Amino acid sequence: MTISQFIQKISMTVAGTAIVALSSTTTAQAISITPTSNGNDLVEEILGSGITIAPNSIKYTGAAGASGLFTDGLSSGIGIDSGIILTTGSAVDAEGPNYSDQKTTRNGLPGDPDLDELIPGYSTQDATIVEFDFETEGGNVFFNYVFASEEYIEWTNSKYNDVFGFFLNGENVALIPGTSTPVAINTVNGGEPLGTNASYPEYFNNNDLDNGGGHFDIEYDGFTNVFTVKALGLEAGTHRMKLAIADVGDQQWDSAVFIEAGSFSDMSDHAPELLQDVPEPSVLIGLFAVGFAGSLLRKKLIKSDN
Ligand SMILES: [Ca+2]
Ligand SMILES: [Ca+2]
Ligand SMILES: [Ca+2]
Numbered sequence: 001m002t003i004s005q006f007i008q009k010i011s012m013t014v015a016g017t018a019i020v021a022l023s024s025t026t027t028a029q030a031i032s033i034t035p036t037s038n039g040n041d042l043v044e045e046i047l048g049s050g051i052t053i054a055p056n057s058i059k060y061t062g063a064a065g066a067s068g069l070f071t072d073g074l075s076s077g078i079g080i081d082s083g084i085i086l087t088t089g090s091a092v093d094a095e096g097p098n099y100s101d102q103k104t105t106r107n108g109l110p111g112d113p114d115l116d117e118l119i120p121g122y123s124t125q126d127a128t129i130v131e132f133d134f135e136t137e138g139g140n141v142f143f144n145y146v147f148a149s150e151e152y153i154e155w156t157n158s159k160y161n162d163v164f165g166f167f168l169n170g171e172n173v174a175l176i177p178g179t180s181t182p183v184a185i186n187t188v189n190g191g192e193p194l195g196t197n198a199s200y201p202e203y204f205n206n207n208d209l210d211n212g213g214g215h216f217d218i219e220y221d222g223f224t225n226v227f228t229v230k231a232l233g234l235e236a237g238t239h240r241m242k243l244a245i246a247d248v249g250d251q252q253w254d255s256a257v258f259i260e261a262g263s264f265s266d267m268s269d270h271a272p273e274l275l276q277d278v279p280e281p282s283v284l285i286g287l288f289a290v291g292f293a294g295s296l297l298r299k300k301l302i303k304s305d306n
């Protein structure tokens with residue numbers, strides 16, 4: 001046996017062992033989802049200081065399984081530990097490890113006209129929306145979020161440009177920092193193939209099994225850094241917030257937005273956590289093994305327009 005044959009064999013053995021170990025031990029140490037489509041529960045989870053929600057103003061639009069609460073997000077490296085998740089598919093499918101390149105739930109729901117306007121030339125489907133009226137004590141609004149998707153990497157810069165928006169009194173405030181550009185697949189990515197025609201790649205974290213990813217214990221193949229919404233100097237009185245996400249081009253390949261618990265506040269003291277703790281070496285071996293096995297098992301599907 002040559003040295004390279006030996007290394008290959010050891011790798012295969014480690015892969016098999018690590019998959020078994022991971023499946024039995026990572027449940028409590030990776031992101032965990034509790035589905036709910038109860039608008040009151042979702043809004044209460046993100047509510048922070050200085051904000052008052054107007055009674056009976058909360059409205060949820062979307063599939064029952066498309067949203068939920070999450071915990072242990074930091075363990076999965078998304079930079080936010082707990083909060084709410086809104087998806088274009090099934091919220092529980094966010095839980096890792098990353099087994100699929102195309103995790104999909106078709107909810108058979110329409111899109112949203114406000115989201116359509118963010119991405120001219122594209123149309124949305126399977127929208128999930130939480131909206132409510134609120135007042136802010138200090139005149140400002142801040143909150144922290146991460147966008148994630150299965151569309152990465154293979155459908156980057158295509159018509160499957162999944163998008164979300166946080167509409168404050170009708171105006172989208174979920175923007176790439178320092179720009180007026182909405183956050184979507186085609187505006188924040190690492191390129192396709194990875195490294196080619198990337199857009200703000202400094203804000204993008206690759207988790208795609210076909211592109212050296214899989215180190216983050218979450219199903220999504222890529223996700224943004226933690227972004228902070230900042231809306232300053234609002235007039236006194238009631239304002240409307242609409243949090244919305246949708247598939248684009250078809251109803252397939254889920255996308256999600258994570259919003260930090262307690263961060264919807266009139267103060268900026270909910271600074272984003274430092275991003276992406278480097279996994280321990282032993283964890284890396286296990287995650288590499290999962291990625292390796294996954295790349296053997298998966299077959300890339302061609303999307304059909306439905
Ligand atoms: Ca995936
Ligand atoms: Ca993918
Ligand atoms: Ca969908």
Ligand SMILES: [Ca+2]
Nearest residue numbers: 162247252253
């Ligand atoms: Ca999609």
